[in-house]
Amino acid sequence: MNALDDSSYLSLVDGAQVIERDPHGDKVLILRDGSFLKLFRRKRLLSTALLSPPEKRFQNNCQALATRGIPCPRTLQTYSFPDIERTAVRYQPLPGETLRSYIPLQAPERQLELLRELAAFIARVHDLGIYFRSLHLGNVILTPSGEYGLIDLSDLRTRPTALSRALRKRNFKHLLRYKKDLALIRKLGLATFFELYNKNAKTPLDSRDLIAEYEPSRA
Template structure:
């Protein structure tokens, strides 16, 4: 991967719009050309992050999802921002759509209509042996063609064996915790679980 200069990064940050950030700095930036910059602030030891760059893992997961027929962002380039600290990034073309969290907040009735298809989508992911621990309403998008797509899937992996009951339960527990943090009261989680169990 090439190393992005400090001037190039500064240009992106100055001309773009920060969409997501944390205490360590910007994480997602909308660039003026319509593409997005994603910055991976590693929590690993720098030497480990250099061996397994987060940007490359993100790119591999995007390709895997596409191979499985699941919509995901198209990665244009991956690069180093600070190799010494294991800081990597990528430029990608964002998926057109809105997060299910926004659908639920703006129009609960519309979301309830989508609930059976959401259960089917999660079941499909699990059936493809995709374990996406951080699966929640913020990283599932409703696309213009009414399909679902995934974003922010760095921690996703594909198991060699089918997902076990503990992994499936953990997936839904993470969703429950997410709903609590976001104070999305009244979410039909039990109904979603019931619909999931009814899938074949």
């Protein structure tokens, strides 16, 4: 990790475009060379970030996905900025469109095709032992080559074996809590979506309770 002082930080972000910020300051910037800089703030004095720094987790998760053949960002460098109490990771973004923004712009039959492919992709992710707590359609990318990939990877964990049924179901609860994403999946139908997931998954789910909770009229 490179430790940089305040002047070095200002030089790095000179001319950058801020694309995400919160009340504490900038969170994600596009640098002049087109790479992204994602900043992390330690929220508590005693924090898990001391044992598992978020910038290192991001870097490790990118490497883990690449090893498993899942398209993802490519990390370039990690930084520490003591003067502003931030750490950061610089990375090349994954080219493509998020499914959340791309699907609504497509013709109805194409939307259904994309949702069918999404069900198979999530099954593959789970079979590879990937538990992505931030799973939602804003973090799933359709690349120019037609592959599906993942972004915003700080909340991702990998396991040496395929996910258990309990973890798979928990991961779907994270996805289905997003109203925009749930509305899109409902165009295909939750029952059909899970049928396709089970067809492609090594460990199929009994999804009746999920369907009853999120699509009661069709349970």
